[in-house]
Amino acid sequence: xxxxxxxxxxxxxxxxxxxxxxxxxxxxxxxxxxxxxxxxxxxxxxxxxxxxxxxxxxxxxxxxxxxxxxxxxxxxxxxxxxxxxxxxxxxxxxxxxxxxxxxxxxxxxxxxxxxxx
Amino acid sequence: xxxxxxxxxxxxxxxxxxxxxxxxxxxxxxxxxxxxxxxxxxxxxxxxxxxxxxxxxxxxxxxxxxxxxxxxxxxxxxxxxxxxxxxxxxxxxxxxxxxxxxxxxxxxxxxxxx
Numbered sequence: 001x002x003x004x005x006x007x008x009x010x011x012x013x014x015x016x017x018x019x020x021x022x023x024x025x026x027x028x029x030x031x032x033x034x035x036x037x038x039x040x041x042x043x044x045x046x047x048x049x050x051x052x053x054x055x056x057x058x059x060x061x062x063x064x065x066x067x068x069x070x071x072x073x074x075x076x077x078x079x080x081x082x083x084x085x086x087x088x089x090x091x092x093x094x095x096x097x098x099x100x101x102x103x104x105x106x107x108x109x110x111x112x113x114x115x116x117x
Numbered sequence: 118x119x120x121x122x123x124x125x126x127x128x129x130x131x132x133x134x135x136x137x138x139x140x141x142x143x144x145x146x147x148x149x150x151x152x153x154x155x156x157x158x159x160x161x162x163x164x165x166x167x168x169x170x171x172x173x174x175x176x177x178x179x180x181x182x183x184x185x186x187x188x189x190x191x192x193x194x195x196x197x198x199x200x201x202x203x204x205x206x207x208x209x210x211x212x213x214x215x216x217x218x219x220x221x222x223x224x225x226x227x228x229x230x231x
Contacts, residue, residue, distance in 0.1 A: 046218055057216065110160045111160065
């Protein structure tokens with residue numbers, strides 16, 4: 001149980017285009033979903049926290065107009081990288097917190113490798 | 118601020134060797150501490166956690182003790198297996214803006230050879 005999927009697992013896009021990454025909780029409902037970014041040999045950096053039906057809360061230094069997050073249902077959150085540039089190339093990871101779990105737990109997706117050429 | 122520092126990898130061991138991966142933290146308040154593991158091609162999985170000082174988290178033969186006096190949460194296993202090959206992340210949690218967040222170390226890649 002508690003499986004989180006991401007799609008696509010990897011994507012290559014041209015500079016200036018937009019890319020959408022999906023994060024789904026497959027067997028539970030998620031009140032809160034988190035988006036992280038990971039650079040090679042670096043730790044996961046939290047980008048934003050999204051709650052179903054409300055606007056995402058972005059961490060300091062993360063451009064909310066560039067990284068659009070939508071959490072339209074209790075099982076799906078999307079991250080759209082708009083007008084992508086090579087410096088946006090990274091590994092993007094989402095996690096989901098079960099609804100009414102009573103315990104703090106985040107379940108992580110396998111990540112999406114984005115390469116912007 | 119809140120931060121986690123863990124030993125640089127990669128770590129390469131032979132099967133049945135003893136494993137230690139060091140982790141120290143800086144935190145305001147009293148965080149819970151976690152070890153996550155990421156197997157190749159999979160998402161991070163919670164390996165173990167400890168919620169207060171002197172607590173010991175354990176799972177699958179791995180152990181870590183929350184040491185407030187040394188601000189450490191070192192991961193240990195007495196006898197590693199090839200299947201333990203993965204990347205291990207130390208993390209702490211804190212509350213900000215009404216939500217609970219995780220801060221991760223950089224990860225330590227472990228390779229266990231038969």
